[in-house]
Amino acid sequence: MLKDLNLNAMNHFEAVARLGGISKAAEELGVSPSAVSQQIRQFEQQFGVRLFRREKRKLTLTDDGERLFQTTTQAFRMMRDVRQAIQRQREARHFILRVSPSFAVRFLSPRLKGFLDEQPNWQVRIDAAPDFSDFETEVVDLDLRYGEGGWSGLHQEAVVHDMVFPMCSPAYLEELRSKSDDPIGQLRHAQLIDSVKTHYRWDFWLAKYGVMGERMVYPLRFDRSSMALQLAADGAGVVLESSTLALNELESGALVPLSTAFDAIRFPAYWLVCPSRHTSRRIVRLFSDWIREAGREHDARAAALMGKLGLRIDNQQGRLLPGEEFSRD
The missing domain is CATH 3.40.190.290 (D-Maltodextrin-Binding Protein; domain 2)
Structure with a gap:
């Protein structure tokens, strides 16, 4: 169920997949790389599947990871757009x-x-x-x-x-x-x-x-x-x-x-x-x-x-x- 999803972990997953690496995601989110890695592990445990392939310090999305990324990045992009619209309205x-x-x-x-x-x-x-x-x-x-x-x-x-x-x-x-x-x-x-x-x-x-x-x-x-x-x-x-x-x-x-x-x-x-x-x-x-x-x-x-x-x-x-x-x- 949706209420069982770890939204914080989902946010970390989306940032890693979009930016292509844990270090870049950590910089954007303002946390340590180890904190990002921990959230990714928890997210994979929740779904019971691997979301990334780890090959020589390089992360690539698995098929399941790609499906999840397409959904989450669209949702987060929409939320970011709404937040910016609200901020613009306040500034007006x-x-x-x-x-x-x-x-x-x-x-x-x-x-x-x-x-x-x-x-x-x-x-x-x-x-x-x-x-x-x-x-x-x-x-x-x-x-x-x-x-x-x-x-x-x-x-x-x-x-x-x-x-x-x-x-x-x-x-x-x-x-x-x-x-x-x-x-x-x-x-x-x-x-x-x-x-x-x-x-x-x-x-x-x-x-x-x-x-x-x-x-x-x-x-x-x-x-x-x-x-x-x-x-x-x-x-x-x-x-x-x-x-x-x-x-x-x-x-x-x-x-x-x-x-x-x-x-x-x-x-x-x-x-x-x-x-x-x-x-x-x-x-x-x-x-x-x-x-x-x-x-x-x-x-x-x-x-x-x-x-x-x-x-x-x-x-x-x-x-x-x-x-x-x-x-x-």
Whole structure:
């Protein structure tokens, strides 16, 4: 049976047969000639046949030895080729990251050149997809996930916080103010835009502020935050969305808070996630350090903006919508 084969002896046999002598084989294998001779004797004893003819310090293969050599040298050559391919792949320095589409476009892409400039020798592949990686079946180094943590069996670290509040275009806000001076009344007149894959949606937010009624409906629903934000900036309604994804529009004034009467709900939203074994990989550590710093800079920038806009920050911790999982667009 295969498990009974002495693979070390087979390796010595293949080297002697391929190189044509014990001394050359010993040099290649990094052992003494006597050690090679001993392995050859053990290998012949295992097969019960002579594999070499010994004539005046010269070794030639017997018929049985030739048959065995043709098989073993092909097997070892294939293994050497595979090993070299694996080494070349490692030397290529590939990094594969999965991230939600809107976050990839609005947060990661504008900052990514900084990371690439710091690590020019790495080949980076980014999959912008809403589904989480299955690390047991997919080749992915790291996920940058949206959610609230708690993924069983995986290393996880929050790196970017989110702040959520109702926002709209300045023109649409003026239109609502012409109908009511009360922010709750303005909401009752507003067309609500729903981002269906966000952590905080209108159902939760309206209940939190006690805003109920038959007119509180949101006929516009999008599974891409970028689309919902663009529609709000175009003056189509009020969106309950993320300061992280809308930061540029908020800073430029294309979007404004509906009212300073409503707090910005702050929570850890974007997480580095991977199996614990991946954290020993150099590229995972390098990217983690970089995105951690980018997250700190962003959080400080967003907090300063909230102060400029006159919004209070409501820090939230823990699960508020039991049983739901979120796969950010």
